[in-house]
Amino acid sequence: xxxxxxxxxxxxxxxxxxxxxxxxxxxxxxxxxxxxxxxxxxxxxxxxxxxxxxxxxxxxxxxxxxxxxxxxxxxxxxxxxxxxxxxxxxxxxxxxxxxxxxxxxxxxxxxxxxxxxxx
Amino acid sequence: xxxxxxxxxxxxxxxxxxxxxxxxxxxxxxxxxxxxxxxxxxxxxxxxxxxxxxxxxxxxxxxxxxxxxxxxxxxxxxxxxxxxxxxxxxxxxxxxxxxxxxxxxxxxxxxxxxxxxxxxxxxxxxxxxxxxxxxxxxxxxxxxxxxxxxxxxxxxxxxxxxxxxxxxxxxxxxxxxxxxxxxxxxxxxxxxxxxxxxxxxxxxxxxxxxxxxxxxxxxxxxxxxxxxxxxxxxxxxxxxxxxxxxxxxxxxxxxxxxxxxxxxxxxxxxxxxxxxxxx
Numbered sequence: 001x002x003x004x005x006x007x008x009x010x011x012x013x014x015x016x017x018x019x020x021x022x023x024x025x026x027x028x029x030x031x032x033x034x035x036x037x038x039x040x041x042x043x044x045x046x047x048x049x050x051x052x053x054x055x056x057x058x059x060x061x062x063x064x065x066x067x068x069x070x071x072x073x074x075x076x077x078x079x080x081x082x083x084x085x086x087x088x089x090x091x092x093x094x095x096x097x098x099x100x101x102x103x104x105x106x107x108x109x110x111x112x113x114x115x116x117x118x119x
Numbered sequence: 120x121x122x123x124x125x126x127x128x129x130x131x132x133x134x135x136x137x138x139x140x141x142x143x144x145x146x147x148x149x150x151x152x153x154x155x156x157x158x159x160x161x162x163x164x165x166x167x168x169x170x171x172x173x174x175x176x177x178x179x180x181x182x183x184x185x186x187x188x189x190x191x192x193x194x195x196x197x198x199x200x201x202x203x204x205x206x207x208x209x210x211x212x213x214x215x216x217x218x219x220x221x222x223x224x225x226x227x228x229x230x231x232x233x234x235x236x237x238x239x240x241x242x243x244x245x246x247x248x249x250x251x252x253x254x255x256x257x258x259x260x261x262x263x264x265x266x267x268x269x270x271x272x273x274x275x276x277x278x279x280x281x282x283x284x285x286x287x288x289x290x291x292x293x294x295x296x297x298x299x300x301x302x303x304x305x306x307x308x309x310x311x312x313x314x315x316x317x318x319x320x321x322x323x324x325x326x327x328x329x330x331x332x333x334x335x336x337x338x339x340x341x342x343x344x345x346x347x348x349x350x351x352x353x354x355x356x357x358x359x360x361x362x363x364x365x366x367x368x369x370x371x372x373x374x375x376x377x378x379x380x381x382x383x384x385x386x387x388x389x390x391x392x393x394x395x396x397x398x
Contacts, residue, residue: 005347009318010355014274018184029183031204076315077179077272084205090387094319105320112322113383
């Protein structure tokens with residue numbers, strides 16, 4: 001076995017997480033299609049039940065709790081499709097996960113690149 | 120024999136496709152990024168490659184977790200794009216290739232790589248954004264594309280060293296293919312970024328620039344990183360470097376860099392672009 005590193009603030013989406021999150025990710029995968037997105041919007045809870053989400057997953061969907069969704073096995077690639085249904089982009093989602101506003105999150109991104117020399 | 124005439128690295132983030140659709144390439148946020156592409160387009164136009172081998176990852180359009188290949192290669196005459204759920208416009212079909220691709224499959228299996236072979240797959244922004252960038256106006260249908268998909272979404276993922284070796288095996292397969300086709304290779308995605316978790320938003324510009332240096336002069340140094348190392352240094356999606364390594368592997372010998380650009384942030388990423396030619 002190789003030594004496995006853990007990185008702060010990062011849930012590694014591996015086999016156990018993929019197992020835990022399968023139904024949740026499958027639901028979010030269905031958001032590729034307009035039909036799935038519309039059906040979800042009509043009755044979010046019923047759509048969660050249709051895919052067999054756990055109560056924890058369902059609650060996190062209803063609360064738009066992106067970090068909880070990851071702890072419950074959500075992959076960021078499928079959660080991005082959920083974010084798309086909500087009209088959020090990856091900066092909005094970054095802000096939600098890091099306790100920043102979208103503008104603050106963008107400023108954080110900038111501080112590591114183009115904004116670096118400006119202090 | 121078929122010949123690899125060059126390698127191109129490029130970001131593939133959806134925001135690029137959306138920016139092109141909106142025609143905002145010249146705005147302050149985007150202009151430094153898009154400035155990287157005219158010299159590459161010019162080179163493509165001069166060289167007129169017949170075939171492009173594109174290393175990309177599928178972010179959940181075709182390859183859901185139900186059946187997720189570690190390495191997959193397309194052998195189809197056409198690839199469709201489709202709705203990805205969050206607003207990037209669907210682009211017209213991509214032209215495929217069925218002779219060199221099957222030859223590559225045969226050679227890969229003979230050389231102990233066992234990819235999933237695909238005759239009908241949809242390709243997502245990982246492949247379509249780079250094509251749209253290289254051929255504005257979606258004028259790419261003359262180019263025959265061989266998609267090679269690498270799992271960068273669910274661990275376990277293939278190691279950087281393995282992705283590099285896959286590229287080398289593909290490079291040797293191209294060299295052994297009877298014909299006079301000119302082949303260009305795209306390594307897409309990257310560089311440093313993290314979309315998920317409390318650590319979302321990390322960018323490591325120093326590391327990205329080091330990767331671009333090493334990709335030219337010492338790619339094997341990059342293959343000594345593990346995927347866990349890349350997560351730590353370059354963010355959870357920094358593992359997309361694997362597709363750049365596969366591209367570099369294809370080029371086999373020494374290369375020279377004729378063009379480079381780096382802009383961070385573009386969306387949540389460090390966006391690097393290179394044009395490498397065989398020496």
